[in-house]
Amino acid sequence: MASNKNLPHVNQGEPQYGKARDPAVTSTVQSKNPHHATRRNGLRQAAGYTLLETLITLSLLTTLAVASVTIINSLTQEGIESAHGRQSRRDIHRIANFLRDDAARTTITNTGTLAWPVTLPHDSSQTVYDWNETDSTLTRTETAGEQTTQTERFLLPKGSEPQMNTADALLTLQVTLTGGNTSWVIEGMMKQGESEQ
C-alpha cells in the first residue's frame, strides 16, 4: 500500500470507469463530435444544439407554418367561391323559370331599364324582384293583396350586375359577370294587353 502513495491518482493510459474524474486530467479529453458532450476548462457541456441552429430551425418552422396557413386559406377561399358559383349557376335557371312565368302574366306597361326593386303587376297579384348587392342575392316576392304568398331568394355571382329591362314585349334580365366577358341573359315573353305602350 505504501508504494501506491507515489502513484498518480489517475492512470492516464487507461480509462477509470466508475471513479471520480480529475478536472485537471480530463480537460484534455475532447470529443470529435460537436453534438456530444465536451469538456473544456474543467466544465462539462451538455449535449444539444447551438443557438444558430435553433434560430434557423425556428425560422424554417415559422416560414412553413405561415406558408401552410396561406395555402389552406387560399384553398378554403377557392372552395367557398366554387360553391358560390355552383349555387348561382343553379339559381339562374330557377330565376329563368320564375321570370318567364311572371313575364307571361305581366302586361307591358313601360319600356326601358327598370330600377330595383322591379314590380311586375299581374291580374290579381304582383311580383317584386329586388337586388341586394351586399350579399349578391335577388329576391322574388309575390303578393296577393296585402298577403305575401311566395318569397324566393336566388344567389348570383359575386360582383355581378343584374339589370332588368323591357323592350318589344320582352322582359329581359341580364346578369353581367365579373370581368364583363360573359353575361347571362334571360328573356320572358310578356303578355300583350290593351295597355301596351
Place this chain on the structure above:
Amino acid sequence: MIECVIASVILASCSIALVKWTQSANQLKRQANTHTAAVLIADNAKQRLKKATLANAAAFVKDVESDLSKPQGFEVTISHTEFNDQRESGSAQRGLHFKITVSQEETPIAVAHCWNLLMPDNVPPSGNDPAGTSATTTEQDGGPVDGIE
C-alpha cells in the same frame, strides 16, 4: 443547410400546386359560366320561336338568329323542318321542329330542340301562342334527344 433546401423544395412544390389548382378552378368556372350563358341563350331562342308559324318560319328563324347572336360572341344557328304526322284516326299532326345550336368559335356548346305543334285542322288554339302548343327539350352535352320535356 440540407434542411433549408428541403424546406424550400416543399414550399415551392406547394406554391406551384396551389397556382395550378387555382388556374384550373378558374378555367372550369369560366367554362361553366359560358355553358350556362349558352343554355340560357338556347332557352331564349325557344321562347321566341313560340311565335313562329308555318308561314313565317324561315324569316322568323333568321331574325331570332341575328338577334341572339349579337352578344357575347356566341353564334346561334337554328334549323327548322316541317312535319306532318298522319295518325291512324285520320287526323294529321302538323307542326315545326326547331333545332337550336349555340356555339362559340365553331364549337357547339348547347343544343336544344323545340316543337311548335299546330292543331289538326290548322287552327291555332286560343291564347298567346299563335303557333299552337309547343314542346321543348335541351341537349346538355351534345347527345341526341330522346324525349320531350
